[in-house]
Amino acid sequence: MILLVSPKDVAEAYEAIEGGADIIDVKNPPEGSLGANFPWVIKETREATPKGMLVSAAIGDVPYKPGTVTLAALGATVSGADYIKxxxxxxxxxxxxxxxxxxxxxxxxxxxxxxIVVAAGYADAYRVGAVDPLVIPKVARDAGCDVAMLDTAVKDGKTLFDHMDLDLLKEFVEETHKYGMKCALAGSIKIEEIPMLKEIGCDIVGVRGAACTQGDRNAGRIQKDLVKEIVKVCKD
Incomplete structure (x- = not known):
């Protein structure tokens, strides 16, 4: 299982890189679960990241405005992101x-x-009125995406597992694989929960809070030593 770590600036990106993250995921936490950062931050992060390492960019917790969202996705693409979430x-x-x-x-x-295009749904979709999370693999397949993902919309200390049990997550992973795509799981995941995601066949685990000081995705900062601990769990 590979590790995606979500820095909010280039200094954090260096910490994630030195810690051994597989994917550097540019994010802007104050703007939400999948908050979009600025094009120049994506560009600077791409320039700071080793050539063989992939850079991801979240483009937001988007509205139902296909034109607006498509333009944002293209902006992240031309700014240097390899994964568009x-x-x-x-x-x-x-x-x-x-x-x-x-x-x-x-x-x-x-x-x-x-x-690489990532369709991301929310395990707690019921709290914000978003599309059912178990529909996401079909959406991703029918749209020609590469990855189906789940995160949590509301960052209040609850994790992915507070909203979907292991059986439902396994169903999500297996359906995604059945359609020939990769599966990514995130959502305030704690380091001790990662082995369960490995067990059900998750391809990519995404973290921010777990890699930050005090486990705080907003006030904390990513530290390489915390990233190293997570990498060890992912690779063991």
């Missing part, structure tokens, strides 16, 4: 989510056929 926050149904992701995939793949 879309948080399907404002989409209420399979059809709305598909409408957003089909257009995003077209724009991103037209700009670079090797770019």
């Amino acid at each position: 879309v948080g399907l926050y404002g989409t209420r149904s399979y059809q709305e989510a598909l409408d957003v992701m089909k257009n995003v995939t077209k724009a991103v793949k037209d700009a670079g056929e090797n770019k």
Whole structure:
């Protein structure tokens, strides 16, 4: 299982790189679970990241505005991101989510056929009115995405496991794999929960808080020693 760590600036990106993260995921925590950072931060992070290491960029907890979202996705792509992550926050149904992701995939793949598109849903979708998390693999498949992902929309200390039990998460992973895609799981995941994600076959685990001082995704800072501890659990 590979580790995605989400820095909010270049200084944190260096800590994640030195700690051994596999994917550097540019994020802006004050703007939400999948808050979008600025194009220049993505560009600076790409320039700071070793050539063989992939850079991801979240483009926001997006509304149901396919044109707006597609333009944001293209902006992240041309700024240097290899993974483009879309948080399907404002989409209420399979059809709305598909409408957003089909257009995003077209724009991103037209700009670079090797770019990786991630359709991200929320395990706690019921709290914000977003599309059912178990629909995300079908949305990703039908839109031509590469990765189906789950995160949590509300960052209040509850983790992925507070909203979906291991059996449901396993169902999500297995369906995603059945469609030939990779599966990513995130959502205030604690280091002691990572072995359970490995056990169900998760391909990518995403963290921020667990890699930050005091476990605080907002006030804390990513530290390489914390990243190293997480990498060890992922690779053991």
